[in-house]
Amino acid sequence: MEAFLSNIDRVVDGFSWTVRLTLLSALFSFVLGILLTAMRVSPVPLLRAISTAYVEGVRNTPLTLVLLFCGLGLNSALGLSLSGTVAWDVFWWAVIGLSAYTACFVSESLRSGINTIPLGQVEAARSLGLTFTQNLRLIVIPQALRTVVGPLGSVLIALTKNTTVASVAGLGVQEASREMKLMFDQGIAPVLPTFVGFAIGFLILTLPTGYFFGWLSKRMAVVR
Amino acid sequence: MSAQSVLFDAPGPKARARNAVYTVGTLILFAIGLAILYLGFNRTLTERETGLFDPATWAVNPTGQWTAEKWEPFLRPDTWTDYVIPGLQNTLTAALTAAVLAIAFGLVFGIGRMSDHWWIRVPAGAVVEFFRGIPLLMLIFFTMALPIVAYQVFDIPTGTFQVTALVAVVTGLTLYNGSVLAEVFRAGVLAVPKGQSEAAQAIGMTKTQNMWLILIPQAITSMMPAIVAQLVVLLKDSALGYIVAFPELLRSFTLVATRESNVIPAAIICAIIYIVINLSLSRFAIWLERRNSRRGRPSTKPTAAGGAPVAVQAQPGPAAPDATAQEPAEGGATAAGPSGATAPDEGSDKDDEGPENRRD
Numbered sequence: 001m002e003a004f005l006s007n008i009d010r011v012v013d014g015f016s017w018t019v020r021l022t023l024l025s026a027l028f029s030f031v032l033g034i035l036l037t038a039m040r041v042s043p044v045p046l047l048r049a050i051s052t053a054y055v056e057g058v059r060n061t062p063l064t065l066v067l068l069f070c071g072l073g074l075n076s077a078l079g080l081s082l083s084g085t086v087a088w089d090v091f092w093w094a095v096i097g098l099s100a101y102t103a104c105f106v107s108e109s110l111r112s113g114i115n116t117i118p119l120g121q122v123e124a125a126r127s128l129g130l131t132f133t134q135n136l137r138l139i140v141i142p143q144a145l146r147t148v149v150g151p152l153g154s155v156l157i158a159l160t161k162n163t164t165v166a167s168v169a170g171l172g173v174q175e176a177s178r179e180m181k182l183m184f185d186q187g188i189a190p191v192l193p194t195f196v197g198f199a200i201g202f203l204i205l206t207l208p209t210g211y212f213f214g215w216l217s218k219r220m221a222v223v224r
Numbered sequence: 225m226s227a228q229s230v231l232f233d234a235p236g237p238k239a240r241a242r243n244a245v246y247t248v249g250t251l252i253l254f255a256i257g258l259a260i261l262y263l264g265f266n267r268t269l270t271e272r273e274t275g276l277f278d279p280a281t282w283a284v285n286p287t288g289q290w291t292a293e294k295w296e297p298f299l300r301p302d303t304w305t306d307y308v309i310p311g312l313q314n315t316l317t318a319a320l321t322a323a324v325l326a327i328a329f330g331l332v333f334g335i336g337r338m339s340d341h342w343w344i345r346v347p348a349g350a351v352v353e354f355f356r357g358i359p360l361l362m363l364i365f366f367t368m369a370l371p372i373v374a375y376q377v378f379d380i381p382t383g384t385f386q387v388t389a390l391v392a393v394v395t396g397l398t399l400y401n402g403s404v405l406a407e408v409f410r411a412g413v414l415a416v417p418k419g420q421s422e423a424a425q426a427i428g429m430t431k432t433q434n435m436w437l438i439l440i441p442q443a444i445t446s447m448m449p450a451i452v453a454q455l456v457v458l459l460k461d462s463a464l465g466y467i468v469a470f471p472e473l474l475r476s477f478t479l480v481a482t483r484e485s486n487v488i489p490a491a492i493i494c495a496i497i498y499i500v501i502n503l504s505l506s507r508f509a510i511w512l513e514r515r516n517s518r519r520g521r522p523s524t525k526p527t528a529a530g531g532a533p534v535a536v537q538a539q540p541g542p543a544a545p546d547a548t549a550q551e552p553a554e555g556g557a558t559a560a561g562p563s564g565a566t567a568p569d570e571g572s573d574k575d576d577e578g579p580e581n582r583r584d
Contacts, residue, residue: 043232043239044246050254060456060502061495062463065474069491072481078264122230132232140231161359168467177361184369191373195366199358206357 003189004197014179015201021094021163021175022205026156028099033106037144038136040111051107059104063097063165070097071170087174094166094173102159109151113144118224146220153213157206176201265289265488294486298493303480311476312497318390318472319459322397326458327451329402334409335435348406355403360461364396364468389470393462401458408450412443448516452509456502463498473497 004011039051058066070093074080082092117140125139145152167178180198184191235243263269263281266288274280284290297303336348355363366373370387374380416439424434444451466474474494481490 041231043235044243044250046247046250050250056503057495057499060460060499060506062460062474062498064463064466065491065495065498068466068474068478069495072487073265073491078260078269119230126230126233135231157357164359164361165464165467167361177359177365180362181365184365184372190376191366191369192377195362195369198362199354202358202362203354207353 004193007183007188010179010183011176011197011201014174014176014198015205017091017173017175018160018163018205021091021098021166021173022156022160024095025098025102025159025163028095029102029106029159032099032103033110034141036103036107037110037114038141040107041114041136041140043132055104055107058101059108061101063101063162064168066101067094067097067165067168068170070094070100071168075170090166090171091173094163094171097171098159098162098166102155102162105155105158106152109148109155110141110144112151113148114140116147117143143222146222149220150213150217153210153217156213157209160205160209161202262290289486289488294484295489297480297484297486298489307476307480308473308497311471311473314390314470315459315462315465315472315474318393318397318465318470319455319462322394322401322462323455323458325394325398326402326405329398330405330409331440332406333402334406334413335440337406337410338413340431352403352406355399356407360396360400361464361467363399364392364464367392367395368468389465389468392468393465393470393472396464397458397461400461401454404454404457405451408447408454409440409443412447412450413439415446416442445516449509449513452505452512456505456509459505460498460502 036051036055039047040055042048071090074096075089075093081089083089121139121143122135125135130138163173163175164177166173166175167181172178176198180194183189183194233239260269266285268274268281268285268288284292286293288294333348333352336344337352339345339348368387368389371380371382371385374384375382413435420438420442421434424438429437462472463474465472466478469475477490477494481487484490
């Protein structure tokens with residue numbers, strides 16, 4: 001255990017990348033997820049079709065493939081450099097891939113939330129003369145968000161764990177699991193304490209998130 | 225489902241015109257996005273000498289990804305027999321093995337978590353929460369490193385046993401998805417109406433019989449869609465085997481991509497294969513859900529429709545409570561008291577089902 005603790009700065013460094021990946025991807029996937037949901041229920045058939053195709057397609061593709069596509073395909077094809085240093089460049093491509101993937105799950109949760117809103121709410125909004133956008137912005141999305149706080153928490157936890165996939169070849173973000181693998185391979189510290197240490201690190205990230213969202217979903221629940 | 229038809233009115237002439245504008249706007253944005261992707265993979269987006277609207281820019285570049293040569297490998301049978309089919313076989317082997325093991329794991333720990341003994345309940349809960357809370361990839365890495373652990377902890381020389389990538393992937397998938405399935409089973413068992421296990425206890429079943437004959441079958445039936453959805457996740461996660469060099473579908477496609485340097489065609493075809501498999505599994509889950517909800521109906525629908533026969537049979541109706549009231553009397557005087565209170569309830573329930581069912 002001492003050998004592991006003497007390398008604690010590497011562990012912390014790994015988890016700092018994990019947290020950064022999680023937070024930025026959560027933010028972008030949330031925005032993209034709301035956009036996809038709005039498209040999914042919009043009056044324009046083409047928008048609905050694009051959103052449905054995107055969600056169904058990306059949701060059923062393995063995350064490893066999505067991230068490989070970002071790392072090997074888009075990165076070189078678009079010739080875009082998102083940042084000066086390689087470490088941050090791959091980081092931003094990983095954020096793009098994770099956001100694109102997670103947005104589908106955000107959108108699916110939100111859509112199920114929309115389905116729980118009583119029809120009277122929407123009908124009342126329409127009879128007041130609210131337009132579709134007003135209806136969505138003022139009536140539907142706020143209520144839907146409150147009902148899906150719990151599922152969104154699960155999506156966030158899944159995202160936290162999914163950031164480990166960003167260590168795949170072609171991206172290779174130095175996040176926690178890659179750091180752990182390197183420490184295994186370099187024989188810096190015994191494997192078992194290293195694994196337990198990193199596992200505890202992830203539990204510290206995921207368990208409180210779960211409890212917090214559980215508490216929040218109870219607090220935010222719409223009384224009907 | 226309901227939201228779509230209710231969120232907006234049937235479009236009038238003005239709304240139709242507006243929708244047409246939005247459609248055209250979306251089409252233009254969509255076309256620009258596709259064009260950027262097309263040019264990017266055509267290698268004429270940033271590294272071109274000709275102008276943007278020059279036909280030469282838009283022609284299929286022989287060094288880009290869209291040229292026929294890059295797609296041709298997927299028309300050759302040996303690509304499929306040497307790479308894709310073995311990869312698919314490995315993916316399905318890993319996924320199916322892990323699915324069977326995960327269901328067994330889930331049953332053991334899901335039931336363990338509901339045990340009456342704290343020394344079974346608490347460890348089972350801890351195991352489930354632990355494996356659910358840490359990333360699957362870490363489990364796979366750790367399983368791969370088990371020989372080192374054996375050496376460091378138990379002094380077993382390295383090389384005594386080896387962990388193949390398949391074993392590591394299956395172990396990781398089993399532990400993670402098994403823990404999720406344990407929670408699914410537990411939720412399913414807790415959702416079975418309480419009367420079911422009370423009835424089982426009343427006819428003298430043991431706790432084990434109650435669990436395996438009454439609760440688990442009903443829980444599995446009602447949770448089938450969630451179980452299939454989790455199996456889709458499992459199949460998708462088997463692509464993590466790519467990272468530990470397990471020769472599954474994704475890895476065989478990257479091998480083809482490296483050999484033929486056709487990353488984009490390989491990625492597209494690989495994605496299509498995964499999407500087809502997973503979508504058909506998801507559709508299967510939806511079909512199961514519909515079938516379940518249909519199957520739930522016969523027990524309620526006859527009662528709803530049975531309202532009429534009961535009304536018609538108004539005269540035999542009162543006879544039924546008499547019949548049930550006589551049965552406890554035969555059973556014994558002690559049982560007459562408590563069952564007498566519930567007798568009218570049972571009588572009216574059975575009345576709806578008709579006299580044939582009453583004997584069962």
